[in-house]
Amino acid sequence: MDKKRREFLKIAGISTLAGLGAPAVVDRLVVGSSPLVANATTEADSGGHGNAADSHAAPAAHGEEHGAEIIKTGKRYGMVIDVKKFYDNPAMAEACVKACHAVHNVPDFPDQKEEIKWIWQTGYNNAFTEHSHYYKDESTEKNNVLVLCNHCDKPPCVRACPTKATFKNADGIVAMDYHRCIGCRFCMAACPYGSRSFNWRDPRAASNLQDLSKINRLFPTRMRGVVEKCNFCADLVGRGEQPECAKVAASSRAIVFGDLNDPNSEIRKVLKENYTIQRKPSLGTSPSVFYIV
């Protein structure tokens, strides 16, 4: 009870020093066991002769962030759209949109604010904002370009999604798991192509989905409060078929679909023979949809 102030300060000082010093001493004794120490060694020397297992996390996170190299393993499905062929036959573009929206039970909301679209037509200016628009030729001026989700190799929507509801699957398709979607719409903000639509209302209330016995019975609908987008017909492609839009345009070969990583695929042949452009390439998303203009 009658501790002196002076003695109390002495004890407090010594215990503080001991408390701060002890971990450092322990770290010295057990080399590399502290994550701090392990990270420091890998940072200095990426070969890392420290504790390999411990330092594993740091370079992995690093690689993901920079990711300059496009990994050439596995599949990466892509699409080439020949814009000129659609200019010649605008009805075909309409048919593509119609077929896609029918097969995926996409609700038809006429109000633009709640519109849902997987594939649609837009002006050249909107599709290719980075390309010159001065003194356009007549057919470019007059016609629209068919646009859809680009299934980017580095999809910003996937990075934005907090629940992993949207992800890149094994085939390089940027897909959605609607069960996990919480409707935060971060992905919509992240997507530079406007490829994503939000279900503000129950999609089954839309005029074309009201009679559930008349819609495509093999594909589900969505529910209110989820984001939806083109899935490159992952279900059909997984079974070795072509996506619906490519099927519609198959006769004129206006849409060519295939594996970009396979050097012998048809799509690679088309890409080799034609000059193509991508949408907003400077953003570094590396889209998988190419346009012959």
Place this chain on the structure above:
Amino acid sequence: MYDSGKIIPGLIIFVLFVTFPIWYNHGVAGDVPKPELPKDYKQCVVPTTEMRVSHMILLDEWRDEVLRTGDRAYFKLEGKMYQKSLQNACMECHKSKKKFCDTCHDYSSVSPYCWDCHLAPVE
């Protein structure tokens, strides 16, 4: 105690009233659900007992395998091929949602949201 003549009967009435659901339903478990099983098929993908307990886990696994890893492996049952799908495989044999799914789900008071998106068979 003042007014014990009123308080004690009041308490008894209160306790009886609060425990009403317990003694009123005592010994009655309700009718055990009898989901209608498909007549033409004898065998399910997984034994019935296992299915009863963990069909929801199986469906979740199927979903992740098909969507994320692209593992769509078909399975063969009684000479017919099926895909991993609630809408396109399960409901092909269990043709009625009302007579199959709903019987147990209603009984155990669970309401899964499968059919907000997936299409139940037309009945």
